[in-house]
Amino acid sequence: MNIAIGPNLSITDDYYLGKYATGEAVRLKLAYKNLLGGGEPGSGKSGLENVIIAQAALSVDVSLIGFDGKLVELMAWAEAMDVFVGPEMRKALHTLLWLQRVMDERYASLSARKVRKHVPSAAEPVYMAVLDELAYFTSVTGTKEERELFCTLLRDIVARGRAAGIVVLAFTQRASWDIVPTALRDLFAYRWTGRATTPGSSDVALGAGWAERGFNAMDLDPAKPGDSFLLAEGGMPRRMRVAWMSDEEIAQVASFAARLRGRAPVS
Template structure:
């Protein structure tokens, strides 16, 4: 039997053999390699996503699933909510395909592109804006987005030009206590203090550079002292910060809320009105001495132009239970008159610190239960550009703490925080924006706080002596009362 012979390629009309029609010759040699590479990339991507999902906690897993649903349903949801635009201009490819025989291409319906990031509280959505769909249009549909995504609330803000940042909150961050564990490392920027997280679980930072003072109000047990202790623990590892504390609810340093951090406090005074008055006088004198020396020592009239240093530190003056030092004593007996005079002078001295201490690096924090005029005189309180309030019982107390504008934002009022779930939650005036912000302050273990203060105790220095080391003997010799 004669074996079959493969047919040879038929010659072309020119005599050149035609190429074989074997399908293997029609596939480029690099195509299988490309397929393998794509498969490997997909396998790595799938592995990373799977491992991330498995390692996440229960709440984060729920948010990851929610993020997937948001991406999958977004095109249809955007159309239903009218977050689309009609593009009637043909693309270049459509123009090239256009011919008399082909109909004119249909207008395209465009919707913003989104990417998602999940965390334990919800999902962050970054959205590219398009024509006629920007900040105002998306904010208008925020409530509908929250309902469609099964969220507590959705916030919309500008992330950068041409891009919005949406925050879809699945759980209520204000109901969830958070904890802060001090690292013991110095804060990079002493002009920005980490405060906690807001109602969208976003980190909140308090800008304190060039801020003359802050007023903190709230009922007992709702978080004022915890807030201040947490700030001390964050700032304590820096030698460019020194603390002076006056606590009107105790008599000695080993009592009360600041006993755990006393190793990091340069000077402490309790409820002794005479001792407080003497300390306020020394602080005002220090403020004057710094004002006289700042240009010669720092080469500027504003310490924040160069930032605090160990030689010229930021001095944080904490006046807790401030009403103790400003009480309006009533009576005609000599002792009552003497105490009334001390209180009036204390108010005048603290006014000097708050109004004039900013540029020389002195920041005053005043804390009280009810920030009415008899607790913190209005001529002091109104100069404090930062205001926070924990829970309050009355609208008048909320207005005293946060200003008249809080009446226009009833949902943010601290009278709504009278609930055990809101212990550690404060309302603050937005910095640089209208309105108010509710912030969950993290809890810090007192033992950890004490450990940080003890470890950083060697950084504590007398701020009065530090200036003398820079300038020599005291610069200002006029009597304090005469200058006042």
């Protein structure tokens, strides 16, 4: 994948994600939207994460916040992020509480100015929270009470955060009701899934009933990582192939983004 390197991108731009089966470029505007992604290991989930983060990291009006329970997928971008949360439930909860406060403060400011939507800028950026493995925080680590609080806070941020300039991208290997509660997953405008192991997992990612209508992620080609379905708000799933970045390209863009954001020395 070739990305224009330079401090000239914006969250209001259409981000390039890959190509549809028809050959058209897949371009999504992520400003004021949230995305839920699922898919078994090797299905292209990390490819989608990297291609989105690469463009967000080069957008001057985006502040990146990463949640990485495995300390694998997002580590390459850690220096370009304002907040990086590893396998630490308490830090994850503190970060969500902080985002909730930011959201409430922005709404108070918007209300006082009689403005309906936050306008992103370098001084007042969009906060993009990327959760690499949602299941770790909703079903594995911490106490039952902490996991429930995590789900409650995240649901509030996804539900109310868009107009306040808070975008959530949540990914999980196994999409199921216990990992992505219905009250949470129904709030995501964009749904993406790579290959799934069951029709149920496919439907959790895309929405109930799509597997029966022919959009079953079990049917995706396991020999083609990135072969996937994308459901945009109000539409029907479309088959696509996620753009791919090599480790070298990721390191190159991440290093540039860190320098751009003043987090790494200029060589």
